[in-house]
Amino acid sequence: MTDSTKDAKELIDYICKEIIRRPDVQIAVDTPLVSSGLIDSFSLVDVLSKLEDLTAMRIPAGKVQPKDMDTVNLMLSTAHRVGKPRK
Amino acid sequence: MPDPFPRVQIPFTTLSEALLAAPQQKAFVTMWIDDNDERTFTFGEFSQWANAQAASFKEHGVRRGDTVILIMPQGVALMAAFTGAMLLGAVPAILAYPTFKVEPAKYRFGLAGISANLKAKLVVVDESFPVVFAETVGLGDQSKVIRVNSLPLISGNGDLTDTSCESQDLAFIQHSAGTTGLQKGVALSHGAVLRQLAHLTKALKIGPHDRIYSWLPLYHDMGLIACFILPMVYHLRVVMQPPTDWVLQPESMLHLISKYKCTLSWVPNFTLQFLARRVKPEYRKEYDLASLRALINCSEPVRAESMDSFTAAFSSCGLQPTALQSSYAMAENVFAVTQSAIDGTSMPRRIWIESSKYQSEQIAVPIDKGSASSACFISSGQCLPNNEVRIVSENGEALPDGHVGEILIRSDSMLDGYYNRPDLTTLSLRDGWYWSGDLGFLLDRELYITGRKKDLIIVGGKNIYPQDVEEIAFSHPAIHDGRAVAFGCYNPDLGTEEIVLVAEVEELSNLGDSSTIDRAIRSAIVADLGVVPRAIYLKPPRWIVKSTAGKPARSATREKLLAEHAELRIR
DSSP: OOHHHHHHHHHHHHIIIIIIOOTTOOOOTTOOOTTTTSSOGGGHHHHHHHHHHHHTEEOOGGGOOGGGGSSHHHHHHHHHHHOEEOO | OOOOSOOOOOSOSSHHHHHHTSOTTSEEEEEEEETTEEEEEEHHHHHHHHHHHHHHHHHTTOOTTOEEEEEOOSSHHHHHHHHHHHHTTOEEEEOOOOOTTSOHHHHHHHHHHHHHHHTOSEEEEETTSOHHHHTTOOOOTTOEEEEEOSSOOOOOSOOOOOTTOOTTSEEEEEEOSSOTTTOOEEEEEHHHHHHHHHHHHHHHTOOTTOEEEEOOOTTSHIIIIIIIIHHHHHTOEEEEOOHHHHHHOTHHHHHHHHHHTOOEEEEOHHHHHHHHHHSOGGGGGGOOOTTOSEEEEOSSOOOHHHHHHHHHHHGGGTOOGGGEEEEEEOGGGSSEEEEOOOSSSOOOOEEEEEHHHHHHHOBOOEEOTTOTTEEEEEOOOEEOTTEEEEEEOTTSOBOOTTBOEEEEEEESSOOSEETTOHHHHHHHEETTEEEEEEEEEEETTEEEEEEETTOOEEETTEEEOHHHHHHHHHTSTTEEEEEEEEEEEEETTTTEEEEEEEEEESSGGGGGGHHHHHHHHHHHHHHHHSOOOSEEEEEOTTOSOBOTTSSBOHHHHHHHHHHHOHHHHTO
16 A cells, blocks of 8 residues: 555545544545535644644645645645645 | 714714825735735725726726625735725625635526626626636626736826715625525615724724734625724724635634734634634643733624633633623624623623523523523623614514513614615614614623524524525425425534534435435535535425424424434534
């Protein structure tokens, strides 16, 4: 398993267990989350924090918009686009 | 009818005059872009930008009295466009910028409805505004759409202020609750706005060194009046950031208040709890909130637990216990109706009332703090000068202190009417009193808000009509038309209400597709209303309680759902 696949899987697990908390909901890397109403904008703070831990990067929230966080794939690509390695 | 209020002294006739009287070198607005980028404009620079914008609008044919719709991201460009329209004597109206979640067809429909009602001369959008939204806006023969960029404009055209503007002329239009298609345009005159600000600044004891912080959207009265028009007219500095940036980085609010030593801010109730929960204790030592004279809880019901959570979390940051204050406000009165006392020693009054009498008879009888079966209420303060509140029963009879009823308001800063909607104006404004649809009681001249007659749901400060949510459910083919009920359910963890929807499926077999139906309705609610419902319950045919008229009985259906679902009750 590559690092990015592992990160994606862990992020999906986190979002399902800690944010969505509905056993009937399964998500994939390209499932729309914010635009579909599965998670709201206020939860994105927690998701960003988890994303920072997973990628070991500091992600400046000022450079991130909710649309950049709509799917797990987008979250990971956003982290790599705007994130800086943690010191 | 004779004017019931004493005349208030106002130094200006119009809002434009107030701007032009500002000290040119003084900083007006600081816009936070991100951690490393903030931009500050002085009153002089801002006036120049607004004037240049006015020149551009004039070239596009805008004249005194024309309406101009502005759909731009939160920023100084939007503020300058708004002011530029007012300089010409035109009447601007800010509409919410579409988010990526919005469904294009429905947005276009809503925008067409509003622009047709406003008979807009011009619709101003930014460079990034999607073509698909702009091209089919239902405009009249004489109107057009233009794009403006976010870069400051400089004009050599001199002062374009229309000095023939009078106090009673319309200054701008604010839009109140509802989906974009159903929004009501609240028409406000220069005089009404200036009188409101005169009363508000007196209640707040505003001084030249006050500084305001805001993340609030400019299409909302709290963001527009308290955090843009007030500092513009009273020549104060305001530090702003867009709401979407604040949501992703809530602690930036504390950073900016600390950095700029802001003294005033307004927030809906949920913000207090959101900050208390999301800002990690180890980071709190970085903030200095001692400068805050008033952090005013407004536009959602004021909750004691939210105020207490915030105080507990941030008292170590120098937050004064008297900083947390409360207010009751609405666009129809320009902004505030009441304000708690801001004197450096008082906190909003708290009372404990007997729960059983309140629930059975809707009468608030104060009892000792913390008594068994008591409920705590926080006052929204006393009326501003030249504002009056009356509490009335269902049939319009005045009620005594402590009795819950509909809140009626009379003031010298009331709306002129709903723009181009005399039918709605007649319904809401009767004999000089505005029928708010809010419920509350008065006690010792303090106003306590208890709920909404109109079943309005307030999610994070945003007003949502349950009918709009239900309409979305009806449009799903698996939902029985007319058989859905939406209501608000308070979530103490978030400090705000959330939407709960219960809907009957057409056929029992549809329940096998519950997950798919849930997601489709959920997506549609987000696209149409911009909020995420907390829960959608799908029920078999004939589950929803009907009234004798055969319509869904909202209250009885709500009780039935709460009885079946303990997870809703415990919150």
